[in-house]
Amino acid sequence: MLEELTIKNFAIIDEITIPFEKGLTVLTGETGAGKSIIIDAIGLLLGGRGSVEFVRYGEKRAEIEGLFIVEKKHPVIKKANELGIEVEEQMFILRRDLTAHGKSICRINGKLVTLGILREIGQTLVDIHGQHEHQALMQGEHHLSMVDYFAKTDTAEYQSLYREAMTLQKKLNEFTYNEQEIAQKIDLYQYQLKEIESAKLMPDEDNQLFAERHKLANSEKLFSLLQDSYQSLYGEGKGLDFVSNTLSNLEIAATIDKDLQSLFEQISNSFYLIEEATFSLRDHVEGVDFDPERLTFIETRLNEIQQLKRKYGQTVEEILEYSARIEEELDSILHKDDQIDEIKLKLDTLWLDVKVEAEAISEVRKQASKDLVKAIHEQLQELYMQKTQFEVRIEERQSQNFSQKFQKDGMDQVEFFISTNQGEPMKPLAKVASGGEISRIMLAIKTIFSSHQGLTSVIFDEVDTGVSGRVAQAIAEKIYGISVGSQVLCITHLPQVAAMADTHLYISKHEAKNRVHTKVESLSANEKTNEIARMISGVEVTDLTKKHAEELLELARKHKIANMKS
Template sequence: MLRELSIRNLAVIEEVNVSFHRGFHVLTGETGAGKSILIDALSLVIGGRGSADMVRYGCDKAEIEAMFDLNAKHPVWTVLQQLGIEGSSDDMLIIRRELSASGKSTSRVNGQLVTLTMLREIGECLVNIHGQHEHQSLLKTEQHLEWLDLYAGDLLIERKLQYQAIFAELQQIKGNIRDLEQSTRQNAQMLDLYHFQIEEISQAALKQQEDELLLEEKQKLMYASKRMDGISEAYELLQGKRALDALSTAMSKLNDILSYDPAKLSPLFEQLSSAFYQAEDVAFQLRDYRDSIESDPELLEQIDDRLALINSLKRKYGETIPDILSYLDSIIVERDLIENRDDILEKLHKQEAAMQKQAAELAQELSHLRSHAGKKLSAAIENELKMLQMPAARFEVSLQPLLEADQSVKLNSNGMDEAVFLLSSNPGEPLKPLNKIASGGEMSRIMLALKSIFAEIDHIPVLVFDEVDTGVSGRAAQAIAEKMSRLALTCQVFSITHLPQVACMADHHYEIRKQITDERTATGVTELVHNARIEELARMLGGVEVTEKTRNHAQEMLDLAHDLKGA
């Protein structure tokens, strides 16, 4: 349930902190008092779109914070885990949303920053807001199939996922077939090109890192003479000009006097010996290296030609040798595809037929499950509508196959069906689509009936109805109030209303009122109890003037509502 809602600097609200309870809540107040702003705030908390215009004039930012108290098994905790958000040891979930005057928005869940997409995913598990504009969704037939599938339950959802995986694979196969069939004209030209490119790259017989090794070898050959001069001079200095003889003589001199001061002279002798042997080893290696140096203009020319070929291939097929070889692999595949086009097409057509059969069988199974669920849903909605003062209403889920132009069955991502909700409001009238016959009051009751049924399925803990009772009065209004009151036994229900019949049935009553202080307007929220609630109900009954008669009427309504809820 929603435990607390705090709002700062949102539209005409300066600062509001409201605590809520279990059960049925109503929000009432004069027109324009700001009732819908509370719904806007709750919408922002669950990922609704915000704008800089929503920030109170003269303020830097608007802040909304909501605290939800949820049981440990609620689905939202799984969603949080999947999103990498830490839960809470006390089963509390705190969501904070900020809107800046510059238009930027930040969101946090239990103190952790989240994206708006993540927030919407979390919010879908927490709050369902239904307003008058949502009546339009009832008129969109594409929504009807989605609702029917949700009502049908886990088995249909499981089969639908299987079907959609097969349908996606089928579409991929059909796309491959279409591409192969449409590319016939270009195939001959492309095949010639691929043959030329494959031959050109293959004849080059490229090796990994070959270009790097060739550049290194080229460097050695280009500077063979300079290397010879440098190495020869170094060798002569060590060997030819008797540098080693000098080191040998020095070693002999030190050896003659070692016995006079061994502690000091022995380390020096060892260092000199090491230097002599190292210098001697270097001299031998310099000699060997000098003897191995070759100046080979012919080899240098061959290397230049090879590098020129590699660079030419790089300009055509890739920046590196691995890129060129990768391109070679890809065009071999394309060549084989063209050369074996007929065989591949035959294989794809066989796959298509097999997948089409699988998809059709699963689509047929989905259709049977939907047909069964449609009958149950129709009966359930008719039962709900009877309780909402539409006793003669007949409701039906019409399930029809999708058809191609030639009247053959057509498959789409949802199967082979389209669902349309049909209604007959009065006896003797035929069933017709909702957009043909339903009035605003009827739409409100149909939507409330649907919400009542789906509240037991989707496990959303908070339902918000924004003036869904508009267009109804009398016994119908009372029926809507009773339905929302019963709905509040399984979830937390909020309703913005102008009808006293609805307000008196609430477990908790909040008044939204504008106040003007220092020439600034601010909206406040007050929980009404006892006499304050009677006064507000009397205002709703009598308008501007509240009389003792309207107060008595209000008290009577509350007493009757109390008895009705206790029955």
């Protein structure tokens, strides 16, 4: 649920922080006070389209931040983990800043994210339903997923088979798409393979040649250094001669002072080690190679390798890997007829398996749709739309091409149809025109789907427009029913809905220093009665309207008690 919302420098709002509770929270107030602006702010926080016009005049940026708490098994936690977003104690802190220059900065739990990721996370937390914005419920392309939500359809096996079939189908298409392109690819690969193979590259050859080139290019300097080092150690009056003299003196001294024996042995060991190293130096001096021809060969070879690197990889290993890859692909292309036959045979079997799974899923949907239709008719009757007929039409996609007939969601096309008056033909739900009818139809559908969509909060923005009387009371009861055990935020002008509220927030505006400021306050029981009375009368609160308000509140209290017992 949405625990807390902070809005700063957004439209006419300078700065407000609103704590929210579970259950039904209604927001009321005079027109233009900022009720819908608060919902707009939540919409932007969830990834909605931003505009510089939202930034309060004279300010550099607008800031919106919301704290959400979800259940341990909520799917949004898994999605966040997949996106690399850390989640602690099931908390999500969403933040969005809009600058006066049009820049949008999004964060989730302190991590900078794209607007797309913010939207992906946000849409799993809150569903905003407005008077003119029917979202997924009014869009036919989403009806199939809604039926699957209701039916709890398991499509895992189908998805696996479908992905495998599409992978093979793509490979088959590549083989058969363009013969001229394939012929050109064969020529190219054969030329590249010949070029690489003729070079007869060895693993790590370039690094070895670089090292040898460096040694040959500096052979004179190397010889001079080694020769000087050798001559400093070996010969009469040189390093080893002095150490040998020291050793002779210490040997005699050790016969006089026994404590010098260990020092004598230490120097003796060092002498033989240095002597051995000196002989190694001599061998290295004799082994220094002055070979200009070899150096020229290495330079030519490295240049050849460099030319190959420009085409096929940054290292010899990458060039060899590329060679192996195109050799395998070339072999595949040259024997494509055999592979095409093999793929077609496997595809035929796979598409049959896909078809079987798709038919099973379709049957589950058709059975579930009967229960869905029955449940929606019950909801519509309670909303005084007894003569309204609702229908879920599930039709098989028509195509001879398997890859077009079967999609990632199966082979069905699903759309909701409705007839609001007796004798009228069924029409797609999206084409229903009356505002009052739309409000009730949408509310009936949301009543059923709110428990299936895994949302933490549902927001209704003036969905009760165009209704009154007993229908208004029925809508109030439906909205309250959705809020039981969850969270619903509702902007309303209906006193019946306001009376059902568990929390009543009053939105007002006032002027200070020639600027408009929005204020949000939670109403006490007495204040709530007065506000509902104002909503009833429209202008002046009288004793009669207050009595009517008290009656609505009592009716709401009885409904809640009855709802708890049931």
